[in-house]
Amino acid sequence: MLTKSDLKLEKEWERKRRERGYAHGYIREVPRDMRDMLSLYRSLERPEDLRGPDFVHELARLALEWGDRRFAQCARALFELGIVNKKDHRFTKKRGPHATSLRESAKDYAVAEVWALRDRNPNLTEWKACALVAEDLVWEATSFEAAIEQLRRASHRARTGYDRDLEAGRGKTAPASPDKKGGGRR
Numbered sequence: 001m002l003t004k005s006d007l008k009l010e011k012e013w014e015r016k017r018r019e020r021g022y023a024h025g026y027i028r029e030v031p032r033d034m035r036d037m038l039s040l041y042r043s044l045e046r047p048e049d050l051r052g053p054d055f056v057h058e059l060a061r062l063a064l065e066w067g068d069r070r071f072a073q074c075a076r077a078l079f080e081l082g083i084v085n086k087k088d089h090r091f092t093k094k095r096g097p098h099a100t101s102l103r104e105s106a107k108d109y110a111v112a113e114v115w116a117l118r119d120r121n122p123n124l125t126e127w128k129a130c131a132l133v134a135e136d137l138v139w140e141a142t143s144f145e146a147a148i149e150q151l152r153r154a155s156h157r158a159r160t161g162y163d164r165d166l167e168a169g170r171g172k173t174a175p176a177s178p179d180k181k182g183g184g185r186r
Contacts, residue, residue: 002145006128009135010144017138046091052078053089110137110151111158126152 002010056075063071078084082094110133117129127148133139134147141147 006131009131013135013138013144013147016135050091052084052091056084056089106137107154108158110134110139111155113137114151114155126155130155 056078059071059075059078063069063075079086081096082092084090085092113133113136114126114129117132118124118126121129130148130151131144134141134144134151139147139151141150
């Protein structure tokens with residue numbers, strides 16, 4: 001059962017979910033020559049209404065109109081990397097080499113957020129910390145309570161795996177905290 005403050009968090013989670021969708025991951029480092037792309041970045045997911053044929057056509061049109069090879073190189077890269085099908089110019093389901101780890105990276109980040117919150121506020125329950133993080137990150141789930149439960153389980157698995165590795169002498173480190181001070185709940 002959600003408390004009054006949890007209901008406020010749930011309403012915020014639902015509002016953010018409607019406005020900007022779920023958090024599917026995050027970008028940890030951006031190469032220096034691509035920092036200007038951060039202002040254009042919205043989400044790791046391709047917009048549903050973006051169509052491959054229109055995108056390829058527009059790149060070709062811009063390449064010819066402006067005489068700039070970079071547009072043509074972009075269109076060629078889409079084909080070479082298998083992002084767009086060469087025959088019908090539709091987007092494929094292929095993802096970049098880092099995309100598969102994005103969900104796990106996002107989960108690690110969320111767990112580190114939970115642990116950092118609890119480190120800063122020792123009286124904060126794990127459930128409440130998970131609720132705060134789920135709301136803040138707009139964690140993808142069927143409901144707010146399901147989002148909290150997913151993060152709680154991930155936090156528990158990470159903590160028990162970390163403890164088991166320490167006991168076995170494997171020296172595995174806990175997920176780094178988001179403020180990069182390292183560590184987590186021990």
